[in-house]
Amino acid sequence: MARMVSLIRGREAGAAVTAGANMAGCPVHDLKARLRSVGLRPTRQRVALGWLLFGRGDRHLCAETLFDEAQRARVPVSLATIYNTLNQFTQAGLLREIALDGARTYFDTNVSHHHHFFIEGQGLTDIPARDVIVSSLPTPPDGMEIDRVDVVVRLRKKGG
Amino acid sequence: MARMVSLIRGREAGAAVTAGANMAGCPVHDLKARLRSVGLRPTRQRVALGWLLFGRGDRHLCAETLFDEAQRARVPVSLATIYNTLNQFTQAGLLREIALDGARTYFDTNVSHHHHFFIEGQGLTDIPARDVIVSSLPTPPDGMEIDRVDVVVRLRKKGG
DNA sequence: TTACGTGCAAATAATTTGCAGTCCC
DNA sequence: GGGACTGCAAATTATTTGCACGTAA
DSSP: OOOOOOOSOSSSSHHHHHHSSSSTTTTHHHHHEEEEEEETTOHHHHHHHHHHTTSSSSOOEEEEHHHHHHHHHOOOOOHHHHHHHHHHHHHHSSEEOOSSSSSOOOOEEEOSEEEHHHHHHEEEEEEEEGGOOEOOOOOTTTTEEEEEEEEEEEEETTTO | OOOOOOOSHHHHHTTHHHHHSSSOOOOHHHHHHHHHHOOOOOOOHHHHHHHHHHHHSEEEEEEEHHHHHHHTOOOOOOHHHHHHHHHHHHTTSEEEEEEESSSSOOSSSSSSSSSEEETTTTEEEEEEEGGGGEEEEEOOOTEEEEEEEEEEEEETTTTT
């Protein structure tokens, strides 16, 4: 299996963790350090879930999905802990919450700036930030500023 | 109260209903006709809810909100019927569903092309379609075409 | 040791559904 | 009159929470 230089990406992601260079290369160690750096104890469950979440590239998943994966991976973890962990990770900036249809809540392991394709009933695909150019935006109301701009490109079957 | 030429807007909205000109001007009649034209019987509840929904310009609301309004307006309608009606209206193209935070489901009475400001915890405001220009989009995957592009501009308090 | 985490089961919250009675056409 | 619609209450589904026990620092 290829080495992973930085298990978790994002705006300020690597900084504290991969800067030291020497320790880099052990994904589990990186993950533990990353958890500590956001104030979360690297417990067995959190490390295991972090491994599932961040070990396979960018993903969009919901609590139930992660729960299934954990069971398949023989990681003993309760659904309640899945929910707690997803929320804690999100609050810590390791995940981003995505609202799609009001039913389930989805989480994006890619917290850097980017957009999404969305196919009804089939889920999400990332669009790199550079592939979408928003060249004109309205002025925010007084006292407000733009936090971020999310673009969702809804797709349908051609000639559907 | 000012006259309403077309109670319900949207891509194909007015056509069948306001074309005849003579009947136009009676919002209730227009609404009933509009309901019939999408295959929904204009029952007391649906007309009352349609009136609440479309009689006051563009709105973003959830089931609970509409339920409260109905009660305040002395419209006897059950919460179950609110949900059913919102879903039927959405399916008929009179409303658009908006996913914001995964918790509640919101509905937009404006089904024409436009975008949204979103302030965490404070809800939505419309952005006219002309105020947002997306000048570059990725190519859709094979066999797919773009249905529509939704832009959400997330705001936060300045210097928050 | 000791505060933080976890698991379980019960509690919420939003929404849907089954069915008997009601209403529009 | 007959099928579509509504209301109610019960059922579902997604998620959160309280509390006793376990575990990282």
